Amino acid sequence: MKTFYVILLFIVFFSCKSEEDKLRFSSWQSSPTEEKIVRNSLDSFSKEHPEVAYNYQPIPGNYPEKIQLMLGTGKAPDLFWLKGDTSPAYLSFDVLQSLDSLVNADPEFDPDDFLPAFKDAFKYKGKYYGFGKDFNAYVLFYNKQMFAKAGLTAPPKNWKELQAYSKLLTKDRNQDGKPDQYGFIVEPSIDMLLPFVFQNGSDLISDDNDILVNSTAFVEAVEFFLSLYNSGVATIPSDAGAGWNGDVFGRKQVAMVISGAWMIPYLKESYPDLEYGVSELPEGKHKATLAFTNAYVIPKQTKRLEAAWKMLSYMAGKDGMRIWTSSGIALPTRKSVAIENGFYNDSIFKVFMKSAEYAKLYKVNMQERWFDETNAAMQAMFYKKANPQDVLDGLAKRLENYKLK
Amino acid sequence: MTIKPKNEQKIWAYTFLAFPLLLLSIFVFFPIAFAFIVSFFDWNLLIPDKPFVGLGNYIELFKDPVFVKAIKNTVIYTLGVVPVQTFLSLFLAFIMNQKLRGRAFFRTAFYIPAITSSVVTSIIFVWIYSKPGLLNYLLSSAGVDSNIDWLTNPSTVLPAIMMLNVWTTSGYFMVSFLAGLQNIPASLYEAARIDGASQWKQFWKIMVPMVRPVTYFVVVMSLIGCFQVFDQIFVMSSGGPDNASTTMSYFVYQNSFKYFRFGFGAASAVVLALLIFTVTAVQKKYFPPEAY
Incomplete structure (x- = not known):
């Protein structure tokens, strides 16, 4: 019996240890459908990047409050969603990682593919701090x-x-x-x-x-x-x-x-x-009209920048965004994805794509x-x-x- | 069994006290003291630079119209809820102390709101108070033409939430009063009856004075509870419309956790604490528990 407990203790100890090394990703959850699509996207990310071990920790309620406390106490997830309308405050507090060097080193990411309204949505003092995962418009x-x-x-x-x-x-x-x-x-x-x-x-x-x-x-x-x-x-x-x-x-x-x-x-x-x-x-x-966009961002305090960028560049990249938006839950901020999804021809979605051309962002300074x-x-x-x-x-x-x- | 020397007993007593005291210090006393310190700083959790601002937060507080409104709302709330609640729970206890048929059922029924989660009761009352809700339906069946949404109307939102609070906590305090009532010796009533006192006179001349220590407890507890009201506001109205139901605790929460201003939030919490402290002290001085 004693050995059993010792083994159990070791298991607990080591599983904790390995959890520590994993990339932590958090998002809010507004519906079960949304959660399912997030998990689908994550599964396809795993197939593309099996080397990145991650832990998905959704935050079901009071999202901004929780993220704020996690950031303040040094326990922030390595990658998380940021609401566009609250982003100016976070950007001015200088808690997010600037992404320019990572973007430049990643030829596949192609920031110019983003629709003009959303390309610079999370730019602050000339630097990228996040990329819109999707958008919505009235x-x-x-x-x-x-x-x-x-x-x-x-x-x-x-x-x-x-x-x-x-x-x-x-x-x-x-x-x-x-x-x-x-x-x-x-x-x-x-x-x-x-x-x-x-x-x-x-x-x-x-x-x-x-x-x-x-x-x-x-x-x-x-x-x-x-x-x-x-x-x-x-x-x-x-x-x-x-x-x-x-x-x-x-x-x-x-x-x-x-x-x-x-x-x-x-x-x-x-x-x-x-x-x-x-x-x-x-x-x-x-x-x-008014457009909403939310971003994937990485906090400055992360210790797993490389892995976080891998996930960000996949999820906000062409493949990840295609999987995320093909369900129609939200619209892609990348032009190539919208074309691929056929959103410019769909009788309903083309209205949103058209609105995006003249929409102003919901982002208040x-x-x-x-x-x-x-x-x-x-x-x-x-x-x-x-x-x-x-x-x-x-x-x-x-x-x-x-x-x- | 030998009686241990006094000193040794003391050591053991303190040893047993030490552990809970340690817990309390870590989780209660230290945070209180820390919040007090924080209230003198411009304390944003996300910015490493936390400048000392002295009384700056307090000065800004009293210039903030929302905070002034929050104080006003909190005071109205407390003045409305505490007397009604105390009388209602005493009255309920008085009835429940009689030999009624189905007494156990009524006691349970009155106590159930107290053990139900406040979030659950709040959500139920959101429906009751809505425009096509139960309250408007009952009022119209009684012949009163009522077609308002109680929670989005600035003049009804606070009374509506006050009524909910009276309903949820009266049962809880009823139990306290019941315990007090059962401690009153039957001989007092007997003597009064022999002297020909009516039921009403017995209520005022025996019961009310005899449960005075319980009344004191009930009033103190419900005062503190009312000053701190938060969950009902959070669930039912989010302080709206136009801050008509913003209370002090809700203000503290908003400023600390939503606006990133812990120093400012802590300052408003200190003001709230001082207010509660003063009111309780005044009550202890002028309405002591043992007057007879």
């Missing part, structure tokens, strides 16, 4: 049946049409004074507003670090966005008792919704009968608190009916404190 989903019933043949092309169509598609069938079908759905959150702001020629913060939230163009966009809700032609998810707008769209309570490609697998699973179309966002003064401050302002305007100009003047003053130096 497009317009519309219910084909409702459009046909209302005699509409095409999705709205501009703000005026969006407003007119929303009105036409808002219906109170049981005459109880409350519409049971809305034309459009918005959300009191900043990312839903931003496409309208971009289309009106404004932004949260200019390239010269000036806060723009109380500029005329910004306020105009907010007023248009709010007017859709206040005039009763658009609803919000909480009014419909839903968690998010995809739910309301699936239940056929709304005719049009702005969303990303994550809507597609959701509708396929939960509402397979729904007949919907996808189009580019209606235009304002400019053609614009401020400390993380800008997000909660801005959303609080949105909530004040939606739920308290506060005057937009007043709220945004106040917000502009507060945001001055959160500029990154």
Whole structure:
């Protein structure tokens, strides 16, 4: 019996030891489907690079908080996903490994293959710190049946049409004074507003670090966005008792919704009968939309840089990205992969690829608190009916404190 | 059995105390002291340079409108929850102390919210408070036309979460009161009945004064609990809408773990600790447990 324990102890000891030497990779998990595709990609990586032993440690919840603590205590994974919108803060803290020399030494990686909008998404002070694993962009989903019933043949092309169509598609069938079908759905959150702001020629913060939230163009966009809700032609998810707008769209309570490609697998699973179309966002003064991208990054503190780069260059490389995006869970940031996947010809995916040509990145050059401050302002305007100009003047003053130096 | 000399006994006593004391020091006292120190620094976990800023964090705190709002919300929350909760749990205990049919069932029913995970009860109440939820349904069936989303309405979100807290913790404190009630000698009631005191008079003149030590305990515990309210806020409203339900602990969490500002977060935690300390001290001075 004693020998058994000794052997057991040795096994435990040595297995711990070998775990220590493995490359550690972490990602968030937003769905079981996503996890399955990550594991598929990792399997194909193993076939390509059997010499790299790795340990996949997904972080199911509170991802940014956990990564922050791991980085701060020197226990960060050797490779992890970084959300594009929070990346400026991480980059300014100088905790990530610059990748230039690795990129230059790896002729196969080919950074010029990335779509122009995403190539420099994680560049900071002229150096690469990460590469977008995929992207998503806001497009317009519309219910084909409702459009046909209302005699509409095409999705709205501009703000005026969006407003007119929303009105036409808002219906109170049981005459109880409350519409049971809305034309459009918005959300009191900043990312839903931003496409309208971009289309009106404004932004949260200019390239010269000036806060723009109380500029005329910004306020105009907010007023248009709010007017859709206040005039009763658009609803919000909480009014419909839903968690998010995809739910309301699936239940056929709304005719049009702005969303990303994550809507597609959701509708396929939960509402397979729904007949919907996808189009580019209606235009304002400019053609614009919001694009999201997340990156593979390596922390400066890693001791396994070479192995981490092998995995990064595979996963964000042509083969890895092809496997990752062929499922349609997200769209490739590499042009060659999009062509290979046939996304430029697919009736739905080509809308996203087209949107990527003029999309602006969801990446705000401020400390993380800008997000909660801005959303609080949105909530004040939606739920308290506060005057937009007043709220945004106040917000502009507060945001001055959160500029990154 | 021989009685050991006093000194040796003492040594053993301290030896036994040493281990828990060590654990407490490592996991409680040291972190408290450390948080206090951190609150004087601009402490970002990810930047090696952590400059000393003196009272800078504290000055910034009181200039921060969100923090001022958080203090206000926390105080409203506490003032709303503690009295209601204390009276309700005393009242429940009073009823449960009677010889009722199905008493065991009621006791269990009232206690179940206390042993259910607060995240679970919060999620249940998110549904109850939603626009097509149970609360609006009950109100409309009772003839009150209600069509609001309780958790996204700035004027109802805090009362809604307060009601949830009263519901979850009343059962827990009911048990404390029950124990207190059962310690009251039956002879007191008997004497009162002989003197012709009504049920109501017995409640006010015997029960309430006699359970005073328990009341003290309950009020202290629920004060501290209310000042620290976090999980319900985190799950149900994330401090929204427009910071209408941001409490002090939620503010601490946001600043430390989301905005990378541990020094600032620690400073707000120190303010919260001081607030709790002051309130408890005032209570001990003016409403001591043993007054009779």
